[in-house]
Amino acid sequence: MNSHNSAGEELDFLCLVALNAMLPLSNERTLQAAFYILRGRKANQTLQDVHLYSLYPYYRMFPRFTKEGWDKIVSTLLQKGFIRTVTRDEQTKKSTFWVTQAGKDFAEKESDRFQLNFWLAPFSQSDMAERLGLFWLRLHLIVQTVSHLLAGELGFVPIVSDKRTQRWARTQLHDQVSRVMWRDQLEEELFELLYPLPIEAQELIVSQLSGAAQVGKTLEQIARQRKETPSYLQLPFRYGLAACILRLQQESECFPLLSRLVIETHKFDSRLTDSAAKTYQLIQRGLGKAEVAIRRNIKESTVEDHLVEMALRCPEWDYSDYLSEELGDHIVQTSEQLQTSRLRMIKDQLDDTVSYLQIRLALARRQGEKVK
């Protein structure tokens, strides 16, 4: 294998993914916004972009992207004429971008070649990326532990060092009855779960697992062995995990053991980030946003981010202290007339008294209803 070629293929594939993530953001957001989405930044602005533009499959697709790697992708896309940048605001030097016809053609053709739509189909839920990580850690640790249990070896080094996952596994195997169940039934349940997946996905998941008789391979090692680009292999791998999660949710009664992997136990309010959930508790007790900021020792702007998150995910929240029904409708209409979700453009059309927070709340509420 020629290193130049494989590095080239890797870059081509990353360019394709980046371009797909950029398409809906065209003329609306900065290039940076696409970077944050692919890297899975936890900031509220990024999470809202993911919702607004339905970019769920791309969120945290490449958590280990570096700024340098990203710059290389952007310069390649510019050089190939797939995207163009435009400076929107001379003062702030804020620039947006658009995807050219050549870029759109390339994205369409290459997406077909890599079956992108197929591999990304299970990512219709907003929090899938986060759940994927947790599910994989639990699966890895429980398989390794049960494998050593079967081999009668109690002293082993767990590959997963995450403490919460270790605690979870310990609880699972705490009493004799559960331990016997895991020992005797895990293999069969795992077979049932993985069997319907494409072979590619089955193989990727199982070869990365560790046990008494096998040390798992890294995705990079599998890619080298198969002469594929590591980033491409993320697709079938993530597809496999996401498909497993969806099935375990829908058919939990068929998987008495493995369905436990998708139950989250540590969340305050599973719809929100932990921090936003804490804010929500205080808001429900009747505190204003300034009071919440003081009480929690965080910035008021952070509390505002939490409010937007709540508007998006918690339909029962009464936001009328911050935004009236009429103003909300008016903002949404303005956004639709202008065909944009860019806050600045919407604000320019509206009365000076309308705040950015109000615009964000209105857009978030609209999106929240769409998702429902």
Place this chain on the structure above:
Amino acid sequence: MSDLLHNTLSKHFGHSAFRPGQEKMISQVMSGRNVLGLLATGGGKSVTYQLPALLLPGITIVVSPLISLMIDQVQQLRARNKIPAAYVNSSLDPAESRELLQEIATGAYKLLYVSPEKLQQPYVQSVLKRVRVSLIAIDEAHCLSQWGHDFRTDYLRLPDVIKHVGNPPVLAVTATATKAVRDEICDLLHIEAEDVVAQPLNRANIALDLAEVQDEGERRGKVVELMNSLQGPGIVYCSTRQAVDVLTATYQLEGSRRVHGYHGGMNSMERMLIQQQFLSGDLDIIVATNAFGMGIDKPDIRFVIHYQLPASMEAYAQEIGRVGRNGEPGYALLFSSKEDVHIHQHMLDREYPTQLQVQQFCQLLSKGIAITSEVLAAVDLSEEMAGMLSFYAEKAGYISKPGTAMPYDQEKALHIWQDTQVRKRQKHQKLFGMLDYVQNNQCLRRSLNHYFEEAEYSFTLQCCVHCGLDRVAYVGDIPQKQEKKDEKPWNLRQALQTLLPKR
């Protein structure tokens, strides 16, 4: 006494004989003396406190900085040796800690592993004060010494803690320590000179070699060639992550052995997988930064190559000490070039603060604002540096209460900066010690042992490059480039049964 020790050794640990130094350390400790034991890594340090723990009436506390090592040892103690053991460290949540400490108070455990920072907590201390502590063992005791290469601030308060729990006997153990470090440990822990049990540092089965190179291309070419030809398994140590990545990528294209990189920039799961693959023989060579090796025990490692000059003789001795623990002939080769020193100097410059950075940090403290990562980023300070500065600030009495401002104290800020400069100079001196080893033309075995003030230079197969060395003795069979032949069709059932065999 000797019979009792031997019986316990064979009954609980399954060994028929003590390794050098172990018995003397154990009997001194059993007679109530404070002891410092210097045993090579892999020389069986843990038995020297685990065995007394079984025989002594109360509980034995083991202070260790390595959480993974703690967990590993406790699991082994419970499973294999049937010794009631537990650990308290940051991996437990507060409720679990409290529950465990209550069990400890009832005397349910013989051995308790504690991280040094947990031991500072008043609640932990009060529980330990109530139970009878028969022995405190301090693992990696060189971390106590400010002269050591791995000084840890949370070790500094250990002498106070020992006093606080009723002055039980202390057993300090470490693998490498210079005379200055030993003296400091003995002074801090009140250990008499006759209670220092040292195993010679000299590793007779390891041959020591040096190679000077002019440029990067020559270096890489030679190392790649050796990685192909030397008898493995082996480790190649590099000074930077980037060097690890470049060498690994080069080798994976040109070389014929199974090789993987390892450094702190990889995620923890990848690192664990790679480490386990190496331990189980799925990989022949690891290319790594110094992040690799602490706490792993692989007895059949046959060579260590240093791609660049290490930062200190202590680090070098520890890293080559991983070779040939099973007694087979081992080979250690150190590559160096003129630029290597500059890499280290550059790293030291980045690691230690400038006077301006110290001032900025103290001003932050004076304002009484919480030190968050955003605040640090605004003044361009890394979190590691902030951690170091917090420690020296506390030592200098520059302590702020969050929310309350206080006047900026220029004198104390200067004092803090000087403290960090002293540490930086010490590290520079360590680097010069390393440079001296490479440049003088004396027997390497003598210089290495001389640095640690030891006078044992025997060797079994070959000594060193200056005494005459034939590298051919360490060349292995040249492996054929392994083309992947396992083109067996995928079988999910089979794959799962390898992982989870039917009983």
